[in-house]
Amino acid sequence: MKKLIKKGIFLIVPVVIIGALFIFSNAQPEAEKGIPLEFSRKNTFDRKEDDWLYTFEINYPNTNEKNNYIFDAYNLKYKESDEHYIPAYDEYGKESYRIKPEYLSFSNSIKYRDDVKNINEYFNKKQFDREITNEDLSELRTSYIDKNYLVDIFNRTVTSTAKNTAGEYYNSSFIGRVNQESTDSTLPGEWQATYILDFGHIYDVNIQFIDKNRNYLSDKEIEKISSTEKSILSQIDTLKKESIQSQKIVAKSSKNTTNKDLQTLMEKLQKELIEN
Secondary structure, rough: EEEEEEEEEEEEEEHHHHHHHHHOOOOOOOOOOOOEEEEEEEEEEEEEHHHEEEEEEEEOOOOOOOOEEEEEEEEOOOOOOOEEEEEOOOOOEEEEOOOEOOOOEHEOOOOOOHHHHHHHHHHHHHHOOOOHHHHHHHHOOOOOOOHHHHHHHHHHHHHHHHHHHHOOOOOOOOOOEEEEOOOEEEEEEEEEEEEEEEEOOEEEEEEEEEEEEOOEEHHHHHHHOOOHHHHHHHHHHHHHHHHHOEEEEOOOOOOOOOOOOHHHHHHHHHHHHHHO
């Protein structure tokens, strides 16, 4: 465990978790699209219920350093949860306060954080460079994450093709989010867009409309959706597909009229990715 000390407060963060987003952030400070980087990566994403993305990645430095193995899961839909936080402790080991994470992940989950820590420490110790079996994980201790699944996602990762060229947004954050308040008095609420990148390529753009009561339009029963809401969901789906297909954030669909607040949201997302 690593302790970050500030004014008598100890922020406890697993070393292997810190690396999840930034382990090779300094390997090549600036990268151009299509130019090989100074390291390569193999990774797998699995889509799960409620907009969770599970991921396993292996980073291969072009040096004598060890490979870096990272397992985690990220939620692209919900902004906060009482079950997710980063604990800070005082000098006596007592929890002093809880820090809200910017994004929900297994590594900041009460339920899963110990499993993630154990998994990442185990794989970084073993340095597997081949397909594994359950026997290889006999010494690994997990409470909630199934070992059969770990074997499966790791084997799909280690046998996948390594990436070593940057996508359009390699210099951007791995994950990011923007919000836009609705300016339509008949549609009070908030628009939200969250992206996740795969080696600088857009892997997913999760777009949500959240009403004034904090209900998500995507959760609404189909028979209770109005014609306006159906149009919104259609626009969201189109913008998402066009952005992933073109590998650039599309602010206004060429196929239909885009809600002005949704367009503003996507323009903010464009700016977020370009400037980060």
